[in-house]
Amino acid sequence: MARTRNRLTAKGAAALLEPGRHSDGGGLYLVIDGDGRSADRRRWLYLFQWRGKRREMGLGGYPTVSLAEARKARDEAEQGVRDGRDPILAREEARRGRERTPTFGEAAEALIEAMQDGWRNAKHRAQWGTTLRTYCKPFWSTPVNEIGTDAIVGALKPIWIAKAETASRLRGRIEAVIDAARAAGHIPPNEANPARWRGHLDKLLPKKQKLQRGHHRAMHHEALSTFIRDLRGRQATAALALEFLILTAARSGEVRDMRWSEVHLSDRLWSVPATRMKAGRVHRVPLSGRAVEILEAIKPLSEGETDPLVFPGHKPGKPLSIMAMTMLLRRMGTDVTVHGFRSAFRDFAGDETGFAREVAEAALSHVIGDKAEQAYRRSDALAKRRQLMETWAAYVEPKPANEATAPMLQPAHEPV
Template structure:
């Protein structure tokens, strides 16, 4: 956009106030005479303001060029403010936590026992650490570590404990490379630090994830559909596909085959460390089709921050807001397994494959190379039909769940 409402002369002499040039570019003149350029844009439904520099230094033509570049980033699905911060960090030579984590895996991966081990490191440091991956590694403090661990600590104690150790290893590697001062203690260390802030493993509740009885799932889904929220759609999609929280929140459009009605979770994002193909029933496809209409990012369920998915707690917060007690998101996998075992004649192996569970010893696994996709498609279609709310106008939900996972 070459032209606009302002001219070089008017930009230099205009009175205090906010003066628009067009396409989101504004000249803000303070009562004291200070002048600065601002780009105003909308990001995920919110008005954002991006400073483009002082008008005493940046000319009108340069401000328009910066505005146009920001608009191109916005059109490509990127938040121009975040993109500028990333560039500043790169120019300052400070690696982000995400860059250090990826480098650590590349450097140390050769010594790990198998590909599954590497895939687990990759998945946890990418999916669970999404909120801190873009931060400079030397800015990762105790609060940042706790923000990652606390949502998992009670629900997934084993995973959380391993993740803590992996974060600690990445930060130690960053210190060894000189990116963190050597006199600073590791904020992810356990002894004498996080053990004072988080409950010890032996005191955590062990056992199965609290699950909603499968007979209550259709009524719950009906109540869920009354909530016009992305997290509610993510939770319903999670229930229909019987997948894990991290797999759903990390889902990317590149993993979805809309024509074939298949979602393929890559090995690095699955707990077993191998690809998992998931046949998509009609309602799951409807959710994807609705989301595809407004697709602006690579993630199926995008978060508030540019280039990030919904937070790990998003679906759990839906349960809390609905006052559904004694139930976890992971527990819906148990409800699915109970239903499949009690109410259907599908073979155990098909139900376990739908949950991406490893069946049998290594010899048996070697012979079972297929994933029974079409058999599982029939199973997931049946589950989706079962989850469909009853055709009544009023559906009562009790406020406390129960039952144990299998």
């Protein structure tokens, strides 16, 4: 009985010269056009029925596509027909999928997802997404390989002066998205990044040192004693949180998201996890006597809960609103920012005490020195910082109205 499938052999296919269609069975044919001695005259063809009509599907030239490869392509197309898929349409869709370049928005979302495990916190991830979606709208749906310098300058220029810090971060994030798209093969490897600063955008936009970076409005440290007297007259969780923030020179988010599992009252110590710190490392905060009093006063609010927040908000399990302390300051008629109290602390440490600069900077969880200095200096100067924070707490403690606030000096040039 004659074979109805796989009729050809590799040697036999190579020897065929006669023009026409030579069947391998199952709808597969080696087609020879004209002189069969020319390689470009041989090609594979698959014939099949689709919705009552005969269709022809080219499978490539022979011998570039071997007999075995042609049979595999035929079998896959045949299976598609049995499954109710047009193999020609399916191949075109697959080809378009491989060739389609993602939009800038798709590339941005892919990068944010890829960086998921590297975020310090959910807020940082949200800032990335919000910044890109807000300012890159004009080219959000443009293929990422078509984003040019004009589009990027157009997004940056309106905020380059008015929102200098946001603009600088936005430029870096756009550059990162385009770099990631290049690494994924969507942009030629030798094509320069249009969002790069040095030698490119620095020629089109004001240089960083000319930008006006806003400072957080701060209260002078000499006024803090009177301010805290007023603050203690406020019956609110936000008031206790704000005084605690002032006493610890901490950031707003560090205080609002603070949990009891981070507090060691017996050691008078608060250990902020690296995941919640701007510098990405654990920060140990020595607690003054007044800071401990505040914690003991507020502790009953969270009794019976598992790893509760120290300063809970109105909703169960939720921290204080990001605006709680800001609104409190407004109600008190004080035109300063919450973050500005860190500046007041730093001015006090530098102007009114003899504590070494490194001690004050460590209290603010700032990273100082070059990498070599950081490698050798592994201590966080906790003992010195404990002295500094007690000095600070005593300085801002409300005084009788007729008592002047005198500077509280420590010996200058103390070793750290």
